[in-house]
Amino acid sequence: MGERLLEADCASCVGLCCVAPAFAKSSDFAITKAAGQACPNLGGDFRCGIHERLEDKGFHGCVVFDCFGAGQRISQETFPGQDWKSAPEMLGLLAVVRQLHELMWLLTEALKLDAAERVHPKLRDELARIDHLAGGTPAQLKGLDVDGERQKVNPLLQKASQLARAGTPRKDYRGANLIGRKMRGADLRGANLRGALLIGADLRGADLRRADVTGADLRGTDLRGADLTGVLFLSPSQLRSAVTDP
Ligand code: SF4
Structure with a gap:
Protein backbone atom coordinates (compact mmCIF):
# COMPACT_ATOMS: atom_id res chain seq x y z
CA MET A 1 0.00 0.00 0.00
CA ALA A 166 5.28 -0.62 29.64
CA GLY A 167 7.23 0.62 32.64
CA THR A 168 4.89 3.56 33.36
CA PRO A 169 2.30 3.76 36.22
CA ARG A 170 -0.56 3.12 33.70
CA LYS A 171 -3.61 4.31 35.65
CA ASP A 172 -6.81 3.08 34.02
CA TYR A 173 -9.38 5.73 33.08
CA ARG A 174 -10.73 3.92 30.04
CA GLY A 175 -14.16 5.35 29.14
CA ALA A 176 -14.24 7.32 32.40
CA ASN A 177 -16.47 10.33 32.85
CA LEU A 178 -13.95 13.03 33.75
CA ILE A 179 -16.00 15.95 32.47
CA GLY A 180 -14.87 19.16 34.17
CA ARG A 181 -12.58 17.21 36.51
CA LYS A 182 -9.83 19.18 38.26
CA MET A 183 -6.65 17.25 37.44
CA ARG A 184 -4.15 20.05 37.36
CA GLY A 185 -0.60 18.71 37.60
CA ALA A 186 -1.80 15.07 37.76
CA ASP A 187 0.63 12.24 37.14
CA LEU A 188 -0.97 10.55 34.14
CA ARG A 189 2.14 8.95 32.71
CA GLY A 190 1.13 5.93 30.67
CA ALA A 191 -2.51 6.31 31.73
CA ASN A 192 -5.19 4.57 29.74
CA LEU A 193 -7.56 7.38 28.73
CA ARG A 194 -9.10 5.55 25.76
CA GLY A 195 -12.58 6.93 25.16
CA ALA A 196 -12.48 9.03 28.34
CA LEU A 197 -14.73 12.06 28.52
CA LEU A 198 -12.43 14.92 29.42
CA ILE A 199 -14.65 17.75 28.22
CA GLY A 200 -13.66 20.94 30.03
CA ALA A 201 -11.30 19.08 32.39
CA ASP A 202 -8.40 20.98 33.89
CA LEU A 203 -5.21 19.16 32.92
CA ARG A 204 -2.93 22.15 33.12
CA GLY A 205 0.61 21.05 33.83
CA ALA A 206 -0.40 17.36 33.91
CA ASP A 207 2.16 14.73 32.98
CA LEU A 208 0.65 12.82 30.07
CA ARG A 209 3.82 11.26 28.77
CA ARG A 210 2.97 8.03 26.93
CA ALA A 211 -0.70 8.24 27.98
CA ASP A 212 -3.11 6.61 25.51
CA VAL A 213 -5.85 9.08 24.50
CA THR A 214 -7.47 7.07 21.71
CA GLY A 215 -10.89 8.57 21.05
CA ALA A 216 -10.84 10.65 24.23
CA ASP A 217 -13.17 13.65 24.09
CA LEU A 218 -10.88 16.61 24.64
CA ARG A 219 -13.29 19.40 23.80
CA GLY A 220 -12.31 22.36 25.92
CA THR A 221 -9.83 20.27 27.94
CA ASP A 222 -7.22 22.62 29.31
CA LEU A 223 -3.86 21.17 28.31
CA ARG A 224 -1.80 24.29 28.81
CA GLY A 225 1.57 23.41 30.26
CA ALA A 226 0.84 19.67 30.08
CA ASP A 227 3.67 17.35 29.04
CA LEU A 228 2.43 15.51 25.96
CA THR A 229 5.75 13.88 25.11
CA GLY A 230 5.11 10.53 23.47
CA VAL A 231 1.36 10.68 24.11
CA LEU A 232 -0.32 7.90 22.13
CA PHE A 233 -3.00 8.29 19.45
CA LEU A 234 -3.60 12.02 19.93
CA SER A 235 -5.14 13.17 16.65
CA PRO A 236 -4.75 16.70 15.26
CA SER A 237 -8.52 17.02 15.53
CA GLN A 238 -8.48 16.17 19.26
CA LEU A 239 -5.70 18.67 19.79
CA ARG A 240 -7.59 21.42 17.95
CA SER A 241 -10.60 20.82 20.19
CA ALA A 242 -8.56 21.30 23.39
CA VAL A 243 -7.16 24.46 24.98
CA THR A 244 -3.42 24.46 24.35
CA ASP A 245 -0.49 26.77 24.72
CA PRO A 246 -0.28 29.34 21.93
S1 SF4 B 1 -19.21 26.65 7.66
FE1 SF4 B 1 -17.91 26.16 5.92
S2 SF4 B 1 -16.71 24.36 6.59
FE2 SF4 B 1 -18.44 24.56 7.98
S3 SF4 B 1 -20.04 23.26 7.09
FE3 SF4 B 1 -20.39 25.33 6.36
S4 SF4 B 1 -19.32 25.39 4.37
FE4 SF4 B 1 -18.53 23.63 5.48
Whole structure:
Protein backbone atom coordinates (compact mmCIF):
# COMPACT_ATOMS: atom_id res chain seq x y z
CA MET A 1 0.00 0.00 0.00
CA GLY A 2 1.36 3.42 -0.92
CA GLU A 3 1.37 6.37 1.41
CA ARG A 4 -2.19 7.63 1.78
CA LEU A 5 -3.06 11.04 3.21
CA LEU A 6 -5.11 10.36 6.35
CA GLU A 7 -6.21 13.93 6.93
CA ALA A 8 -8.67 16.17 5.18
CA ASP A 9 -7.68 17.60 1.81
CA CYS A 10 -10.69 19.85 1.25
CA ALA A 11 -9.42 21.01 -2.15
CA SER A 12 -9.85 17.43 -3.41
CA CYS A 13 -13.33 16.96 -1.94
CA VAL A 14 -16.79 18.14 -2.97
CA GLY A 15 -17.70 19.43 0.50
CA LEU A 16 -19.23 16.21 1.80
CA CYS A 17 -18.84 17.14 5.48
CA CYS A 18 -20.66 20.43 4.77
CA VAL A 19 -23.71 18.53 3.55
CA ALA A 20 -23.91 15.02 5.04
CA PRO A 21 -24.18 15.65 8.82
CA ALA A 22 -26.93 17.42 10.71
CA PHE A 23 -25.90 20.48 12.73
CA ALA A 24 -27.63 21.66 15.89
CA LYS A 25 -27.18 25.30 16.80
CA SER A 26 -24.72 25.31 19.67
CA SER A 27 -21.30 26.57 20.72
CA ASP A 28 -19.91 24.50 17.81
CA PHE A 29 -22.32 25.56 15.06
CA ALA A 30 -24.03 28.88 14.48
CA ILE A 31 -26.90 27.25 12.61
CA THR A 32 -29.21 24.25 12.66
CA LYS A 33 -29.41 22.19 9.50
CA ALA A 34 -30.70 18.76 8.56
CA ALA A 35 -28.54 15.86 7.40
CA GLY A 36 -28.15 15.98 3.63
CA GLN A 37 -28.85 19.71 3.45
CA ALA A 38 -26.00 21.89 2.23
CA CYS A 39 -24.59 24.42 4.66
CA PRO A 40 -25.47 27.92 3.38
CA ASN A 41 -21.80 28.85 3.56
CA LEU A 42 -20.86 26.21 0.99
CA GLY A 43 -20.28 27.75 -2.45
CA GLY A 44 -21.13 26.29 -5.84
CA ASP A 45 -17.43 25.45 -6.20
CA PHE A 46 -17.69 23.26 -3.04
CA ARG A 47 -15.52 25.68 -1.09
CA CYS A 48 -16.39 27.21 2.26
CA GLY A 49 -17.18 30.90 1.92
CA ILE A 50 -16.06 31.69 5.47
CA HIS A 51 -13.07 29.38 5.72
CA GLU A 52 -10.78 32.05 7.18
CA ARG A 53 -13.42 33.24 9.67
CA LEU A 54 -14.94 29.98 10.94
CA GLU A 55 -14.22 30.70 14.61
CA ASP A 56 -15.46 34.29 14.40
CA LYS A 57 -18.65 33.14 12.69
CA GLY A 58 -19.41 30.50 15.32
CA PHE A 59 -18.37 27.37 13.40
CA HIS A 60 -15.78 25.96 15.80
CA GLY A 61 -17.13 22.47 15.03
CA CYS A 62 -15.87 22.82 11.46
CA VAL A 63 -12.42 23.84 12.68
CA VAL A 64 -11.97 20.72 14.80
CA PHE A 65 -13.57 18.21 12.42
CA ASP A 66 -11.30 15.90 10.45
CA CYS A 67 -12.54 13.31 7.97
CA PHE A 68 -9.16 11.51 8.07
CA GLY A 69 -9.07 11.79 4.28
CA ALA A 70 -12.41 10.06 3.73
CA GLY A 71 -13.92 13.04 1.88
CA GLN A 72 -11.33 13.15 -0.86
CA ARG A 73 -11.30 9.36 -1.19
CA ILE A 74 -15.04 9.21 -1.81
CA SER A 75 -14.89 12.24 -4.13
CA GLN A 76 -11.88 11.08 -6.14
CA GLU A 77 -12.02 7.28 -6.01
CA THR A 78 -15.45 5.96 -5.04
CA PHE A 79 -17.39 8.43 -7.19
CA PRO A 80 -14.82 9.99 -9.56
CA GLY A 81 -16.10 12.98 -11.48
CA GLN A 82 -19.32 13.19 -9.49
CA ASP A 83 -20.62 15.22 -6.58
CA TRP A 84 -23.40 14.91 -4.02
CA LYS A 85 -25.90 16.51 -6.37
CA SER A 86 -25.40 13.93 -9.12
CA ALA A 87 -24.70 11.06 -6.71
CA PRO A 88 -26.39 11.79 -3.36
CA GLU A 89 -25.62 8.27 -2.14
CA MET A 90 -22.03 9.40 -1.57
CA LEU A 91 -23.20 11.42 1.43
CA GLY A 92 -24.26 8.31 3.31
CA LEU A 93 -20.83 6.76 2.85
CA LEU A 94 -18.90 9.56 4.51
CA ALA A 95 -19.40 8.18 8.02
CA VAL A 96 -18.44 4.67 6.89
CA VAL A 97 -15.22 5.61 5.11
CA ARG A 98 -14.34 8.14 7.81
CA GLN A 99 -14.43 5.42 10.48
CA LEU A 100 -12.30 3.13 8.32
CA HIS A 101 -9.81 5.91 7.72
CA GLU A 102 -9.72 6.70 11.41
CA LEU A 103 -8.79 3.06 12.02
CA MET A 104 -6.09 3.40 9.38
CA TRP A 105 -4.78 6.51 11.11
CA LEU A 106 -4.62 4.64 14.43
CA LEU A 107 -2.82 1.70 12.82
CA THR A 108 -0.37 4.11 11.18
CA GLU A 109 0.30 5.77 14.54
CA ALA A 110 0.85 2.35 16.15
CA LEU A 111 3.41 1.57 13.46
CA LYS A 112 5.44 4.56 14.66
CA LEU A 113 5.86 2.97 18.10
CA ASP A 114 9.28 1.32 18.29
CA ALA A 115 8.34 -0.48 21.51
CA ALA A 116 5.53 -2.23 19.64
CA GLU A 117 7.83 -3.53 16.93
CA ARG A 118 6.87 -7.15 17.43
CA VAL A 119 3.28 -6.44 16.39
CA HIS A 120 4.28 -4.28 13.41
CA PRO A 121 3.74 -7.08 10.85
CA LYS A 122 0.17 -7.59 12.08
CA LEU A 123 -0.42 -3.83 12.14
CA ARG A 124 0.75 -3.59 8.52
CA ASP A 125 -1.55 -6.46 7.50
CA GLU A 126 -4.53 -4.82 9.19
CA LEU A 127 -3.71 -1.47 7.62
CA ALA A 128 -3.71 -3.03 4.15
CA ARG A 129 -6.93 -4.91 4.89
CA ILE A 130 -8.82 -1.84 6.11
CA ASP A 131 -7.50 0.22 3.20
CA HIS A 132 -8.84 -2.44 0.84
CA LEU A 133 -12.25 -2.30 2.55
CA ALA A 134 -12.33 1.50 2.32
CA GLY A 135 -11.71 1.20 -1.42
CA GLY A 136 -14.81 -0.94 -1.93
CA THR A 137 -17.70 -0.20 -4.25
CA PRO A 138 -20.60 1.90 -2.93
CA ALA A 139 -22.66 -1.26 -2.40
CA GLN A 140 -19.82 -2.97 -0.53
CA LEU A 141 -19.25 0.06 1.68
CA LYS A 142 -22.95 0.38 2.43
CA GLY A 143 -23.11 -3.23 3.62
CA LEU A 144 -19.99 -3.07 5.76
CA ASP A 145 -20.10 -3.83 9.49
CA VAL A 146 -17.81 -1.01 10.59
CA ASP A 147 -18.25 -1.70 14.31
CA GLY A 148 -17.27 -5.30 13.65
CA GLU A 149 -14.14 -4.16 11.85
CA ARG A 150 -13.29 -1.84 14.73
CA GLN A 151 -13.63 -4.75 17.16
CA LYS A 152 -11.29 -6.82 15.04
CA VAL A 153 -8.63 -4.10 15.00
CA ASN A 154 -8.92 -2.84 18.59
CA PRO A 155 -7.13 -5.73 20.37
CA LEU A 156 -4.10 -5.18 18.17
CA LEU A 157 -4.09 -1.44 18.84
CA GLN A 158 -4.43 -2.11 22.56
CA LYS A 159 -1.52 -4.53 22.43
CA ALA A 160 0.63 -1.90 20.73
CA SER A 161 -0.46 0.60 23.39
CA GLN A 162 0.43 -1.78 26.24
CA LEU A 163 3.87 -2.40 24.79
CA ALA A 164 4.48 1.32 24.35
CA ARG A 165 3.32 2.13 27.90
CA ALA A 166 5.28 -0.62 29.64
CA GLY A 167 7.23 0.62 32.64
CA THR A 168 4.89 3.56 33.36
CA PRO A 169 2.30 3.76 36.22
CA ARG A 170 -0.56 3.12 33.70
CA LYS A 171 -3.61 4.31 35.65
CA ASP A 172 -6.81 3.08 34.02
CA TYR A 173 -9.38 5.73 33.08
CA ARG A 174 -10.73 3.92 30.04
CA GLY A 175 -14.16 5.35 29.14
CA ALA A 176 -14.24 7.32 32.40
CA ASN A 177 -16.47 10.33 32.85
CA LEU A 178 -13.95 13.03 33.75
CA ILE A 179 -16.00 15.95 32.47
CA GLY A 180 -14.87 19.16 34.17
CA ARG A 181 -12.58 17.21 36.51
CA LYS A 182 -9.83 19.18 38.26
CA MET A 183 -6.65 17.25 37.44
CA ARG A 184 -4.15 20.05 37.36
CA GLY A 185 -0.60 18.71 37.60
CA ALA A 186 -1.80 15.07 37.76
CA ASP A 187 0.63 12.24 37.14
CA LEU A 188 -0.97 10.55 34.14
CA ARG A 189 2.14 8.95 32.71
CA GLY A 190 1.13 5.93 30.67
CA ALA A 191 -2.51 6.31 31.73
CA ASN A 192 -5.19 4.57 29.74
CA LEU A 193 -7.56 7.38 28.73
CA ARG A 194 -9.10 5.55 25.76
CA GLY A 195 -12.58 6.93 25.16
CA ALA A 196 -12.48 9.03 28.34
CA LEU A 197 -14.73 12.06 28.52
CA LEU A 198 -12.43 14.92 29.42
CA ILE A 199 -14.65 17.75 28.22
CA GLY A 200 -13.66 20.94 30.03
CA ALA A 201 -11.30 19.08 32.39
CA ASP A 202 -8.40 20.98 33.89
CA LEU A 203 -5.21 19.16 32.92
CA ARG A 204 -2.93 22.15 33.12
CA GLY A 205 0.61 21.05 33.83
CA ALA A 206 -0.40 17.36 33.91
CA ASP A 207 2.16 14.73 32.98
CA LEU A 208 0.65 12.82 30.07
CA ARG A 209 3.82 11.26 28.77
CA ARG A 210 2.97 8.03 26.93
CA ALA A 211 -0.70 8.24 27.98
CA ASP A 212 -3.11 6.61 25.51
CA VAL A 213 -5.85 9.08 24.50
CA THR A 214 -7.47 7.07 21.71
CA GLY A 215 -10.89 8.57 21.05
CA ALA A 216 -10.84 10.65 24.23
CA ASP A 217 -13.17 13.65 24.09
CA LEU A 218 -10.88 16.61 24.64
CA ARG A 219 -13.29 19.40 23.80
CA GLY A 220 -12.31 22.36 25.92
CA THR A 221 -9.83 20.27 27.94
CA ASP A 222 -7.22 22.62 29.31
CA LEU A 223 -3.86 21.17 28.31
CA ARG A 224 -1.80 24.29 28.81
CA GLY A 225 1.57 23.41 30.26
CA ALA A 226 0.84 19.67 30.08
CA ASP A 227 3.67 17.35 29.04
CA LEU A 228 2.43 15.51 25.96
CA THR A 229 5.75 13.88 25.11
CA GLY A 230 5.11 10.53 23.47
CA VAL A 231 1.36 10.68 24.11
CA LEU A 232 -0.32 7.90 22.13
CA PHE A 233 -3.00 8.29 19.45
CA LEU A 234 -3.60 12.02 19.93
CA SER A 235 -5.14 13.17 16.65
CA PRO A 236 -4.75 16.70 15.26
CA SER A 237 -8.52 17.02 15.53
CA GLN A 238 -8.48 16.17 19.26
CA LEU A 239 -5.70 18.67 19.79
CA ARG A 240 -7.59 21.42 17.95
CA SER A 241 -10.60 20.82 20.19
CA ALA A 242 -8.56 21.30 23.39
CA VAL A 243 -7.16 24.46 24.98
CA THR A 244 -3.42 24.46 24.35
CA ASP A 245 -0.49 26.77 24.72
CA PRO A 246 -0.28 29.34 21.93
S1 SF4 B 1 -19.21 26.65 7.66
FE1 SF4 B 1 -17.91 26.16 5.92
S2 SF4 B 1 -16.71 24.36 6.59
FE2 SF4 B 1 -18.44 24.56 7.98
S3 SF4 B 1 -20.04 23.26 7.09
FE3 SF4 B 1 -20.39 25.33 6.36
S4 SF4 B 1 -19.32 25.39 4.37
FE4 SF4 B 1 -18.53 23.63 5.48
